[in-house]
Amino acid sequence: MASRKAFIGLVAGAATAALLLTSCSGGGGDDASNTIDGTVQGEVTFVTWRTDLIQDGTFDQYATAFHEKYPDATVTFEGITDYEGELKTRLSTTNYGDVLGIPNSVFPDQFADFFEPLGQTSDLEADYRFLAPKSYDGVQYGIALGGNANGLIYNKDVFAAAGVTEVPKTPEEFLAAMKAIRSSTDAIPYYTNYKDGWPLSQWSSNVGAISGDPDAQNAMTKEDSPWTEGSDIYTIDKLIYDLVADGDTEADPLTTNWEQSKVDFATGKIATMALGSWSISQMQAAASDNGIDPSVVGYMTFPATAPDGTQYAVVGGDYSLGINKHSSVKAAAKAWIDFLIEDSGFTDTQGMVSPLLSKDLPDNLGGLAEEGVQLIELTPAPSGEEALFNNIADGAQIDIWGSIYRQKLVDIARGAADGDFDSYVADLNSRWAASRAEQG
Numbered sequence: 001m002a003s004r005k006a007f008i009g010l011v012a013g014a015a016t017a018a019l020l021l022t023s024c025s026g027g028g029g030d031d032a033s034n035t036i037d038g039t040v041q042g043e044v045t046f047v048t049w050r051t052d053l054i055q056d057g058t059f060d061q062y063a064t065a066f067h068e069k070y071p072d073a074t075v076t077f078e079g080i081t082d083y084e085g086e087l088k089t090r091l092s093t094t095n096y097g098d099v100l101g102i103p104n105s106v107f108p109d110q111f112a113d114f115f116e117p118l119g120q121t122s123d124l125e126a127d128y129r130f131l132a133p134k135s136y137d138g139v140q141y142g143i144a145l146g147g148n149a150n151g152l153i154y155n156k157d158v159f160a161a162a163g164v165t166e167v168p169k170t171p172e173e174f175l176a177a178m179k180a181i182r183s184s185t186d187a188i189p190y191y192t193n194y195k196d197g198w199p200l201s202q203w204s205s206n207v208g209a210i211s212g213d214p215d216a217q218n219a220m221t222k223e224d225s226p227w228t229e230g231s232d233i234y235t236i237d238k239l240i241y242d243l244v245a246d247g248d249t250e251a252d253p254l255t256t257n258w259e260q261s262k263v264d265f266a267t268g269k270i271a272t273m274a275l276g277s278w279s280i281s282q283m284q285a286a287a288s289d290n291g292i293d294p295s296v297v298g299y300m301t302f303p304a305t306a307p308d309g310t311q312y313a314v315v316g317g318d319y320s321l322g323i324n325k326h327s328s329v330k331a332a333a334k335a336w337i338d339f340l341i342e343d344s345g346f347t348d349t350q351g352m353v354s355p356l357l358s359k360d361l362p363d364n365l366g367g368l369a370e371e372g373v374q375l376i377e378l379t380p381a382p383s384g385e386e387a388l389f390n391n392i393a394d395g396a397q398i399d400i401w402g403s404i405y406r407q408k409l410v411d412i413a414r415g416a417a418d419g420d421f422d423s424y425v426a427d428l429n430s431r432w433a434a435s436r437a438e439q440g
Contacts, residue, residue: 041072042329047097051079094326101319108386111141116323130317132380142320146352148276150205174303194253197403212306224433227425244413395435
């Protein structure tokens with residue numbers, strides 16, 4: 001069972017968006033006294049992607065502490081493995097829990113159709129990070145449960161065994177390191193997790209790190225050919241292609257397994273994977289469970305150095321917690337969100353960046369600091385353009401935050417589909433330009 005699917009799910013195709021807009025109305029949303037500022041009471045259903053924290057009892061501990069603080073309120077949990085996939089369907093009803101991570105398939109101009117306003121973004125900015133993605137027209141609909149730096153995990157022991165003594169700082173250095181690992185160890189240099197799919201979307205969160213430009217994603221909405229040599233998205237996809245084409249990935253991507261990959265990484269059978277820093281604690285746990293020092297887990301930013309000579313890592317929010325607008329327990333739902341963020345200690349135990357500006361960065365990002373990596377947040381989309389990037393990608397049927405377009409990239413690189421890298425990015429650019437034209 002997949003325990004973590006972060007930053008995923010941009011819908012490829014307008015049909016899903018149309019489905020979302022047909023959501024039902026009624027329920028708790030029609031009760032004028034049922035507000036987030038009301039009495040904290042009732043049973044809150046928390047629909048979560050973190051199935052691992054249900055299985056290991058962590059969420060039950062949080063629920064007990066929450067009930068002690070609010071005796072008239074309780075929390076139950078519903079974990080979903082295919083979180084984005086199932087939520088697409090459930091959002092066409094009112095049955096999607098009381099609190100949930102806002103799916104990436106819900107575009108900003110649709111937030112009000114499904115989620116309760118949490119306040120004005122301008123009023124919350126003094127206290128919280130990562131607000132922009134779930135804000136629309138100045139109204140906040142979600143608050144991030146935590147945040148992550150983006151980059152790659154690497155097994156320090158495997159790197160040492162291959163004679164790789166320095167963290168790669170360019171794509172060329174990274175490819176050389178992978179070649180050294182392939183030739184001198186038994187480890188898989190890079191593991192795609194192709195079958196589960198969602199890990200391939202993790203690469204997209206590095207847009208901005210290559211150039212050091214916090215406006216890199218917004219800039220893509222102004223360009224007909226964002227996959228141009230030197231751009232962030234081109235550099236990312238070219239590295240993936242080269243890794244596969246050079247034979248530095250698993251022999252059969254159709255048989256990858258996310259849960260097993262954690263064990264294989266910890267035990268030195270896998271050298272690197274592109275994942276957010278949320279993965280560090282899970283890999284450390286896998287190491288400990290197998291009698292291995294968890295310090296074997298290293299973390300690096302995307303192997304690129306910006307034109308100013310600095311390495312950057314993009315830091316951004318994980319799923320943002322929202323309240324079902326049809327919930328009948330909105331005050332208790334808001335209290336649960338506040339408890340998770342302020343009182344539970346979730347980000348401390350998970351090694352994540354707290355959404356609270358008052359909290360320091362987690363210790364597990366110390367490796368980035370040692371390498372001189374600077375953390376940047378992406379610039380929010382301009383007012384009125386909050387949905388533009390998603391709408392262009394949706395119209396082009398390029399699931400930047402999904403798995404389909406990168407699975408095809410892998411297939412081409414391994415000879416399982418026609419074409420080459422140049423022909424594929426030309427097709428991506430053509431579709432992107434056509435969708436931009438449709439968006440006006």
